[in-house]
Each structure stands twice: as C-alpha cells, then as structure tokens.
Amino acid sequence: MTKSAKTRKALLAAMGPYVLKYGLNTASLRPLAQAAGTSDRMLIYHFGSKDGLIAALIEHLAGELAMSLTTALPQEPATTVHDCAVEIVSLLRSEPYKAYMRVWLDIVSAAGQGNESHQRAGYLMIEGFLQWLQFRLPPDTPEPERAAKFVLTLVEGVMIMDSVGQTQTADVAVDALADLSASGKETS
Amino acid sequence: MTKSAKTRKALLAAMGPYVLKYGLNTASLRPLAQAAGTSDRMLIYHFGSKDGLIAALIEHLAGELAMSLTTALPQEPATTVHDCAVEIVSLLRSEPYKAYMRVWLDIVSAAGQGNESHQRAGYLMIEGFLQWLQFRLPPDTPEPERAAKFVLTLVEGVMIMDSVGQTQTADVAVDALADLSASGKETS
DNA sequence: CGAAATATGTAGCAGTCGCTACAGTATATA
DNA sequence: TATATACTGTAGCGACTGCTACATATTTCG
Numbered sequence: 001m002t003k004s005a006k007t008r009k010a011l012l013a014a015m016g017p018y019v020l021k022y023g024l025n026t027a028s029l030r031p032l033a034q035a036a037g038t039s040d041r042m043l044i045y046h047f048g049s050k051d052g053l054i055a056a057l058i059e060h061l062a063g064e065l066a067m068s069l070t071t072a073l074p075q076e077p078a079t080t081v082h083d084c085a086v087e088i089v090s091l092l093r094s095e096p097y098k099a100y101m102r103v104w105l106d107i108v109s110a111a112g113q114g115n116e117s118h119q120r121a122g123y124l125m126i127e128g129f130l131q132w133l134q135f136r137l138p139p140d141t142p143e144p145e146r147a148a149k150f151v152l153t154l155v156e157g158v159m160i161m162d163s164v165g166q167t168q169t170a171d172v173a174v175d176a177l178a179d180l181s182a183s184g185k186e187t188s
Numbered sequence: 189m190t191k192s193a194k195t196r197k198a199l200l201a202a203m204g205p206y207v208l209k210y211g212l213n214t215a216s217l218r219p220l221a222q223a224a225g226t227s228d229r230m231l232i233y234h235f236g237s238k239d240g241l242i243a244a245l246i247e248h249l250a251g252e253l254a255m256s257l258t259t260a261l262p263q264e265p266a267t268t269v270h271d272c273a274v275e276i277v278s279l280l281r282s283e284p285y286k287a288y289m290r291v292w293l294d295i296v297s298a299a300g301q302g303n304e305s306h307q308r309a310g311y312l313m314i315e316g317f318l319q320w321l322q323f324r325l326p327p328d329t330p331e332p333e334r335a336a337k338f339v340l341t342l343v344e345g346v347m348i349m350d351s352v353g354q355t356q357t358a359d360v361a362v363d364a365l366a367d368l369s370a371s372g373k374e375t376s
Numbered sequence: 377c378g379a380a381a382t383a384t385g386t387a388g389c390a391g392t393c394g395c396t397a398c399a400g401t402a403t404a405t406a
Numbered sequence: 407t408a409t410a411t412a413c414t415g416t417a418g419c420g421a422c423t424g425c426t427a428c429a430t431a432t433t434t435c436g
Binding site for chain 1: 210211213214289290293295296297299300301306307308310311313314318334335337340341342343344345346347348349351352353354357358360361362363364365368
Binding site for chain 4: 192195226227229230233
C-alpha cells in the first residue's frame, strides 16, 4: 500500500467516529478536519473534493460495519425466522450499531433526493447485508434468499420506526412475525 | 381565521411543491422565499425562525398527505393482508406520493440525528398512518392494530429499499408476505 | 547531491447561511 | 383624523461553505 493510501486510511479512521456521532448529511470539511487532526486544505488534497471524501467515508464505515457484523452474533444461525429477526433488531439497536444505523438513514435520505453516489453505496450495502443475513437464517429455511429479503425489509422498517420514537410499533411488528411464521409450521 | 393565518397558509401552499421537489433537509430560506414569491425577510416575519418554518411546512405537507390518502384508494378494504400491502406500496410509489415519501425520509433522517421537532412530527405521522391503515385491512383481520403495525413497518422498509434502488428486493419482500399469510389460511 | 515529486501551512475568495436593524407603507381602530 | 398596529423592502452583518493560489517544507530517487 502506498504511503498516501495509508494516510487516507488513517484520516478516515479518525473521521469515522465523528461522522457516527454527528451524522453525514450535515458534516462539513473544517469540523471533519479538526476531528482528524488536520485541515480542510489537506482533506481536499487527499480526497479531491468533499464528494470524494464523503464517498470514501461511506465506504470506510460500510466496511467497518460489514466486518463487525460477521463476528457480532453467535456462530449458530437462529432457529426460526422470527428469532433471526429479533436477534438482528436487538443487535442493531445496541451500540455501536445504533450509530451506524443513523448514518445509514442519512445515506438513504440523500439517495432518495437523487444523490447517485449515495444510492450506489446504499444499494451495495443492502446486497452485502442480504448475503450476511441469508446465512443467519435457520438452515432449513425453504427459500433463504427470499426470506432474507423479507426479513431485511422488515428490519429496515424497524429502523425507521425507531428513529421517530415508534419503538413500540416496531416491536409489535417483529412480534407479529412470530404468529405468521408459526402458523406455517407444526406446533413443536 | 385571521388574515395573518391566511397568509401563512398561502405561503405554505406555495412552498410545498418546492419542498416536494428539492427536499427538506437541504432547503434554505432564500430559495423557499423565491418559490413563494416573497423574501427570506418575510418568511422569518411570518414563521419566527427557520425552525418554525420547517415545522410548519412538515405539518402542512403531513396534512395534505393525510387528506389525500383518505380518498386515494377504493372504498372497500383489501381482501387479504398481502393485497393490502401491495395496494399501499403501489400507491406510495406513484406520483405524487413518491415525492412525499422522499420528504418523509428526510424527516426520518433528521429525527434520527436528534431533531426533536422532526421526531415528534414523525411519530404523529406514523400514528395517523396506522389509523388509516387499520381500516384498509380485511375486515376479518383478527388483530387489526397489530396487523397494521406489521404491514406499515414492512412498507417503511420498502420505502428504504426503493430509495437506494433495491426495488426488486422490496418487491420480493412484499411478495413473500403472500406465502406467510396464505400458509395461515385454508386454500380457497 | 540535486532535482522531482509529495506533502503541508497560510490566507483568502466568492458564495450562502439564518437573521436583523432600519426605514417605510399600508391598514385598522379609536 | 390621529394613532397604533401590521406588514414589507433594502441592506447588511457575522458566520460558515467548498475550494484554491501561493509559498514552503519534506521526502524520494536517479
């Protein structure tokens, strides 16, 4: 790795916590630079533009998140789809994932407003998340890909509910999943 | 209604389309004023501050949306929970609702970053949405409140998927709902 | 060693931000 | 009609935005 690439990585690592704390959409160069112990001048130098920096930050944080998720839960997958959803929601509500989810909603919002870079990044993050989730489902799940998409979509809905204080609605929604998936199985 | 209240309403009505087009989080006084045919000076005069204006805009748009939703779908509720979800997703993906959903994600994002005014507004919008949704469910739905929360949470997830270009994932998720709810029913 | 490439600090530009002081006009009320 | 209240235009303040010109180090390498 070139030295310049190492510098970039170090800067991103230093700015990551700042973004997790204060968000992505309202971030500006000078505060970011201060968090990284450098100047706006140098951020532009290393990342070309603010857009380049933001894209690099998203990639960095997405990588961190993906890495962290692979070891965050017990090796064994869940025993029911409902348990799987509960497990994931509980995880994403805990630190440090909560902060990542806030940034995630920033990305989603900007993507919705037409920011193509954010949209691409968001698309890929969902892809990765689906991949990860697929192997956390019960091994006997009939159509794991389909089930993963279903669970992830529901979980994303939970993130929205949480962010506006509708935690209880989210809880009920996840709970209702138990009824549905239970009705498709024999009683144990 | 006082004359000043009428002016406020007219201004909000003029700024609404601008917000629907360009988003809420990146809006600033001067462009908003231009869209309303007035000046930033007057916006501050009528709404006290930018925060006051944004809050009023959210309330205005939320009212418009709620009003529009009451007549947007056939009088008869859906025949299955799955149909209900499909109906709503299809509606929210069409104009003009698509634009409202983009603003909705702006609100969600800002609420997640700690904006209490946005969070309150978002909380209430979910409440209203739940109320509306509850009476669009099949009349024989066992626990309509619970089902409404479940469907709405899933629909919110669909909104996220859509905004990052994962429309197909959202489609599969909604489709998977058919399997689940079907498995709990007799085959017709 | 000396030249070339890389890295960094200083200072500032042109633009936007929310907001306000000041002055003035229109409108309503007494 | 006189006075108070509501409204609105002009102009600008101080802070912040992304970014850049210029000069200066520091490092790398033939």
